[in-house]
Amino acid sequence: MTKRELFQFDFPALRAQREAPPAGAVPKSAAERGAKRWFDFVGGDRSSVRPRQTTVNLKRRLAVVLMILALAGAALIVRAIDLQWVSKDFYLDQGDQRYVRDLKIDAPRGTIFDRNGNPLAVSTPVASIWADPSTLKDHMDRIPELAKALGVDANALAQKITQRADKQFVYLVRHLDPDRADAILKLGIPGVDKQPEFRRFYPNGEVTAHILGKTDIDDRGSEGLELAFNEYLTGKPGSKSVIRDLHGRAVESYDVDLDVPPKPGQDLTLSIDKNIQYLAYRALMQAIKDHRAVYGSIVVLDVTNGEILAMVNQPSFNPNAQNGGNIPSADLLSHMRNRAATDVVEPGSTMKAVTIAAALESGKWKPDSKVDTNPGTWQHYDHIVHDHRNVGLLTVTGVITHSSNVGAAKIGASLSRDQMWDMFHRFGFGETTGSGFTGESPGNLPIAKRWGPVEQDTISYGYGLSVTPLQLARAYAAFANGGVLHTPTFVKGGGDEGKRVVDKKIADEVVAMLRTVIAPDSTAPKAAVPNYYAGGKTGTSHIAANGGYRNVYNSVFVGFVPATNPRLVAAIVISGATGTDIVQYMGGTVAAPAFSQVMQGALRLLDVPPDNVKNWYTGGPGPDPLAAPLQQPLDPANDPSIVGEIESADP
Amino acid sequence: MKGWMNAARMIGYFVILVLLAGVIGCAFGVVYTRQESRRLFTEYNELSKERDRLNYEFGRLELERATKAEINGIEKVARGDLGMISPSPANTVVIKR
Numbered sequence: 001m002t003k004r005e006l007f008q009f010d011f012p013a014l015r016a017q018r019e020a021p022p023a024g025a026v027p028k029s030a031a032e033r034g035a036k037r038w039f040d041f042v043g044g045d046r047s048s049v050r051p052r053q054t055t056v057n058l059k060r061r062l063a064v065v066l067m068i069l070a071l072a073g074a075a076l077i078v079r080a081i082d083l084q085w086v087s088k089d090f091y092l093d094q095g096d097q098r099y100v101r102d103l104k105i106d107a108p109r110g111t112i113f114d115r116n117g118n119p120l121a122v123s124t125p126v127a128s129i130w131a132d133p134s135t136l137k138d139h140m141d142r143i144p145e146l147a148k149a150l151g152v153d154a155n156a157l158a159q160k161i162t163q164r165a166d167k168q169f170v171y172l173v174r175h176l177d178p179d180r181a182d183a184i185l186k187l188g189i190p191g192v193d194k195q196p197e198f199r200r201f202y203p204n205g206e207v208t209a210h211i212l213g214k215t216d217i218d219d220r221g222s223e224g225l226e227l228a229f230n231e232y233l234t235g236k237p238g239s240k241s242v243i244r245d246l247h248g249r250a251v252e253s254y255d256v257d258l259d260v261p262p263k264p265g266q267d268l269t270l271s272i273d274k275n276i277q278y279l280a281y282r283a284l285m286q287a288i289k290d291h292r293a294v295y296g297s298i299v300v301l302d303v304t305n306g307e308i309l310a311m312v313n314q315p316s317f318n319p320n321a322q323n324g325g326n327i328p329s330a331d332l333l334s335h336m337r338n339r340a341a342t343d344v345v346e347p348g349s350t351m352k353a354v355t356i357a358a359a360l361e362s363g364k365w366k367p368d369s370k371v372d373t374n375p376g377t378w379q380h381y382d383h384i385v386h387d388h389r390n391v392g393l394l395t396v397t398g399v400i401t402h403s404s405n406v407g408a409a410k411i412g413a414s415l416s417r418d419q420m421w422d423m424f425h426r427f428g429f430g431e432t433t434g435s436g437f438t439g440e441s442p443g444n445l446p447i448a449k450r451w452g453p454v455e456q457d458t459i460s461y462g463y464g465l466s467v468t469p470l471q472l473a474r475a476y477a478a479f480a481n482g483g484v485l486h487t488p489t490f491v492k493g494g495g496d497e498g499k500r501v502v503d504k505k506i507a508d509e510v511v512a513m514l515r516t517v518i519a520p521d522s523t524a525p526k527a528a529v530p531n532y533y534a535g536g537k538t539g540t541s542h543i544a545a546n547g548g549y550r551n552v553y554n555s556v557f558v559g560f561v562p563a564t565n566p567r568l569v570a571a572i573v574i575s576g577a578t579g580t581d582i583v584q585y586m587g588g589t590v591a592a593p594a595f596s597q598v599m600q601g602a603l604r605l606l607d608v609p610p611d612n613v614k615n616w617y618t619g620g621p622g623p624d625p626l627a628a629p630l631q632q633p634l635d636p637a638n639d640p641s642i643v644g645e646i647e648s649a650d651p
Numbered sequence: 652m653k654g655w656m657n658a659a660r661m662i663g664y665f666v667i668l669v670l671l672a673g674v675i676g677c678a679f680g681v682v683y684t685r686q687e688s689r690r691l692f693t694e695y696n697e698l699s700k701e702r703d704r705l706n707y708e709f710g711r712l713e714l715e716r717a718t719k720a721e722i723n724g725i726e727k728v729a730r731g732d733l734g735m736i737s738p739s740p741a742n743t744v745v746i747k748r
Contacts, residue, residue: 106703111710122714125707203717242696250696251689278722604737 099243100254107235108198109219110265112212112226114274115309115492120208121226123198123219123265127181128174133164135191142189146172149184174217175199200226204274206316206325207281210338211272211308211490213438214319224338225490228438229268238262269492271307276300279601280310280570283594287574288314291555291590294576297340298594299473300602303566305495306477306486308435309602311470313339341433341440344466345554345573348539348587351424351462352400352408353479353510358423359396359411360506367509368395373406383454385409385461388582400513403523403538405461412460413453420456421448426501427475427485429467434487443467462539473571476558479514480535480566483507511535515563524557527592529599531610533563536595538587543575552576557591561599562611568602570595 083091112121129150136143140158147154150173157172164170172192176184181194200215202208213224221230238261241254253259280298288296300310317335318325327335337343359365376390391402399407412420424430430445444466446455458464467475470488478485483502489495514535518527524538536559543552558571572591583589603610729735 108707108710118720119713119717122710122717124711124714201714203714203721242692249693252692275722282723 096254100241101244101250102239102241103250105238105240105262106196106198107237107262107264109200109215109235110233110267112233113267113269114272114277115270115307116273117269118274120202120204120270120272120274121212122201122203124201125178126175126197126199127178127194128197129172129176129181129184129192129194131161131170131172131193132191133161133167133170136161136189137165139190142187145187146184146189146192149187200319202319204277205320206318207278207312208272208274209316209319210313210336210340211270211311212319213338223336224438225268225270228436233265233268235265236263270490271302271309271492271494272311272490273309273602273605275605276598276602277310277312279605280598281312281316283597284312284314284572284574286597287572287590287594290593291574291577291579291584293555293574293578293590295334295339296572296574297343297469298570298572298598299340299469300568300570300598301473301477301488302495303477303480303560303569306474306488306498307492307495308470308488308490309568310598311338311340313337338437338439340469340573341435341437342468344441344443344468345543345556345575346463346465346541347467347472348462348541348554348556349403349405349408350472350476350537350539350556350558350587351459351465352403353514353537354424354427354429354475355408355412355420355460356396356400356513357427357479357502357506357510358415358420360509361423361502362415362419364414365396365411367397367513370395371399371407371410373399373404373410376406378406378409380409380413380457381452381454383457385457397513397516400510400537401516401519401522403517408461409457412456417448417451417456420459421445421451423502424459424465427478428471429465429475433468433470433474435470435489437490440470441468443471463541469571469573472556472558472573473569476536476560476571477566477569478502479507479510480560480569481507511560511563511566514559518559523586524559524588524592526588527557527559527595529561529596529603531612532561532599532603532608533612534559534561534595534599535563535566536560536592538592540582540586553585555585555587555590557587557595559595559599561603562608564611567606567608568599570598572598 106125108125109123111119111123114120140161143158143161144154147157150157152173160170175197178196185192185194198219200219202212202214211224213226213228214222215226216222221227221233226233238259240259242250243252243254245251280300284296284298287293295314297313298310299308301307302309315331315335317327317332323329324332324335356365360367370393372393373387374390374392376387378385385405387402387404387406391398391404391407394402394404394407396407396411398404399411424445430443432440432442446459446465451459455464474485474488478501481498482504483500483506484498485501486498487496514537515533516522517524517537518534519525524536527534527536527538536557539554539556539558541554541556543554552575555574555577556572558569560566560569572594574590574594577585577590579585
């Protein structure tokens, strides 16, 4: 086959030309014989169609056709390159915009549990309804319907929409129940949609309000442990890209490598025991009501590891409500403060235990060393130390039992100020406890250099320094724990191994002294816990205000049970108790009953076996046979009726 | 010689046929697995949505339980409606092991 033959197209005209018979030849073809061929009809009248006899330059024609084809091919290739290479990103992007969607995967905030797994703070899904005013403003006729569903005033809503007509987003109502939100969306009002969100609920409300704090409207921690553990609790929302079909259903993963898995917030298990927390809260409410007090705190610690079992304050607030539950905004801060950790009080006589620990450590004093407190006052430099009554010649134990300021001051005066400061500092005063609570106060312990003899006297019996209830509980836990001080913690299992602050022998001696306090003829008979031995110390202090002391008192009790093998320590501070008589402000009157009440319940809840079984059947608290021997005051003037007559008493 | 060539050609045709069938089979396989993967993906999505929903539901129920089991309410019912008291030390017996 030659090249020429290859391109020999069998056009009828060409063939006719090629096969044209010499003139005069007998027509042989079908056409010549009159037969009709398919193209004969195209031209209509057969007679008018004549085969053209033009000469065709086949080569040129071929070249032109080939050129056109080549151009077309080139154009196709250029276009292909353009599509596949140059503008590839643009088209891919356009395609993705139509089919690929990023789905957000929610990651809720972690739940906070108490030590027994009861939820204290839970995030649940809610829906916020939002509107696009630029769309909604064209459907103002449906506003009343929408307002009714939302439960708001129609005029106000209409105004809100008109004012923001140029905006694209406005929240109509936030944090609705998901079912209610769906009902609103079912109305099908254009420009109204929902946004899934999470809201924090606190099932125990105001009982746990101060410790947990709260979250803001966007579910970020803003107070308390919610703030302190915000990082830990917060979840990171993930996302995944999917290809959607016509109906908007996700049909395929776009690129698994691009997907971001959500990181749900981690759950936090606190050391708090919900039931003890409730007991403490109820006891605190009761004490404040009974003594017409203003505010107060209770802290309960586990002696063995420093875990905080309960921490309650009054006044409280409802963390589930926006404004804390109808609290005037001026008072809100006062209601929301976790006083047990952030507020300081002068600890009063409760500090005598620390003074005496310092005295025992100095070697100058033994538990049965004598100290003369006659005649119930002591002039030291220009300061007069008062006792609430003259308790005469006491042992060191008796100073604790009868809470003698004179005795404590005299013992303190025999020590160097550095010795005393060191002991106070070792028990954690003047420093934050390290519990990690945001805004915790370090209290105030003046440095030893600033102590004059009078300051040293007052600090010996707990004035001139300030502590938080948490610090107080912690220090007494160290005594009860044989001299090992733990860092208090809010997290279950988060306690440290503790550090020894005082010799076990000294701690045990102080514990024995503190056990004499809870006896029928001592300062805190009302702190007795039936069937258990207990130890503790009362304290009463004026509330410092405007540079002086007003006639408003802090009533303090801090103690531990069971005294033979301490498990729990509680510090109770109640402020502003009203009464006409000093007895009505005293720690032994106001705070001690709350101690008894909380501890009875807590010991039962924790299944702590009773250690005072001897008194079991009689039901009442008996004398504690293991307590240090009571030193009866030598002065016969221990008539209780004189108690109220001494103005600046400080038991 | 010629017979051998013929046989080789036949084998060639056969191989091509087999490969062709393989390609077609493969193509159908791709279509099928793709369809199947989409179906499973949708199912997976729906199931994980269901899982999340159930998780939230669980949280909500847990919350409800915590609210219902509020110790204050229980105490009120126990003391008020049921007339229960906490046993006094006098009517408690201690069994020592």
